[in-house]
Amino acid sequence: MTAPTLVAFDLDDTLAPSKGAISPRIAELLQTLLQRVEVAIISGGNEHQFHTQVIAQLGDVDIAALTRLHLLPTCGTRYIRHDGTGFASVYAHDLTQEEKAGALTALREEAERLGLWEAEPWGDILEDRGSQITFSALGQQAPREAKHEWDPTGSKRAALRDAVAARLPGLEVRSGGSTSIDITRAGIDKAYGMQQLTERTGIPLSSMLFYGDRLDDGGNDYPVLALGVPSIAVDGWEDTADKLDELLKVLQIASPSGDLTPSPSPSAPDSPARAAATG
Numbered sequence: 001m002t003a004p005t006l007v008a009f010d011l012d013d014t015l016a017p018s019k020g021a022i023s024p025r026i027a028e029l030l031q032t033l034l035q036r037v038e039v040a041i042i043s044g045g046n047e048h049q050f051h052t053q054v055i056a057q058l059g060d061v062d063i064a065a066l067t068r069l070h071l072l073p074t075c076g077t078r079y080i081r082h083d084g085t086g087f088a089s090v091y092a093h094d095l096t097q098e099e100k101a102g103a104l105t106a107l108r109e110e111a112e113r114l115g116l117w118e119a120e121p122w123g124d125i126l127e128d129r130g131s132q133i134t135f136s137a138l139g140q141q142a143p144r145e146a147k148h149e150w151d152p153t154g155s156k157r158a159a160l161r162d163a164v165a166a167r168l169p170g171l172e173v174r175s176g177g178s179t180s181i182d183i184t185r186a187g188i189d190k191a192y193g194m195q196q197l198t199e200r201t202g203i204p205l206s207s208m209l210f211y212g213d214r215l216d217d218g219g220n221d222y223p224v225l226a227l228g229v230p231s232i233a234v235d236g237w238e239d240t241a242d243k244l245d246e247l248l249k250v251l252q253i254a255s256p257s258g259d260l261t262p263s264p265s266p267s268a269p270d271s272p273a274r275a276a277a278t279g
């Protein structure tokens with residue numbers, strides 16, 4: 001394997017347990033990696049999850065290293081980097097006010113029409129996440145058992161999804177969790193985020209290396225592989241950690257001086273990665 005210029009990761013079940021914090025071992029590996037290469041993390045999760053799952057767990061990392069970290073929540077519809085003083089938004093490709101208003105209205109009206117609008121929910125039913133509108137039938141704070149019992153066959157969500165989708169051409173309407181419907185702009189997956197990343201950094205996709213737990217056809221990491229990014233399949237964060245130990249040996253060889261100089265210039269990668277997907 002030749003050395004990549006940028007190493008990218010899925011978050012849930014690749015760097016951390018689903019919705020959980022990265023472990024001290026992963027934090028240490030990321031710190032070491034950031035001394036050598038650019039590091040990107042891309043997830044369908046929202047910005048808040050990146051703060052709690054990753055940023056808050058990173059520990060002491062020098063500023064120069066932090067500026068090499070690229071965070072891409074909600075599949076790269078948002079892009080966050082450290083600007084020398086703190087993590088700041090590079091861009092947020094959120095839904096327009098018009099798109100949001102249309103989505104919120106369609107969800108409310110169709111849920112009422114279908115008798116699925118809960119009169120006494122646990123918290124808000126509708127949530128504006130910027131790049132995504134989410135409907136939670138029983139409210140954001142509904143207990144797990146109540147959510148589980150609400151729509152065991154999925155027929156309620158399917159009916160609402162179909163009714164809302166018919167009213168929102170140009171937006172993607174999906175069944176999310178056990179009681180939820182998510183609305184985003186159409187055509188947004190991790191390939192979108194990786195394309196944004198290569199455009200913004202100038203680092204070619206072929207000089208990147210991506211780790212994901214769902215690179216199988218139909219998995220949410222598959223679009224990255226299909227885009228042509230050299231990719232490595234992992235099975236949970238422990239497996240990722242083991243594979244990063246191996247990668248760091250290669251990166252040590254790539255920088256035989258062993259010093260902590262900044263990574264190679266993105267515009268002149270001297271050794272593009274050629275790794276193929278495994279599994």
Ligand SMILES: [Mg+2]
Nearest residue numbers: 010012013213
């Ligand atoms: Mg995952």
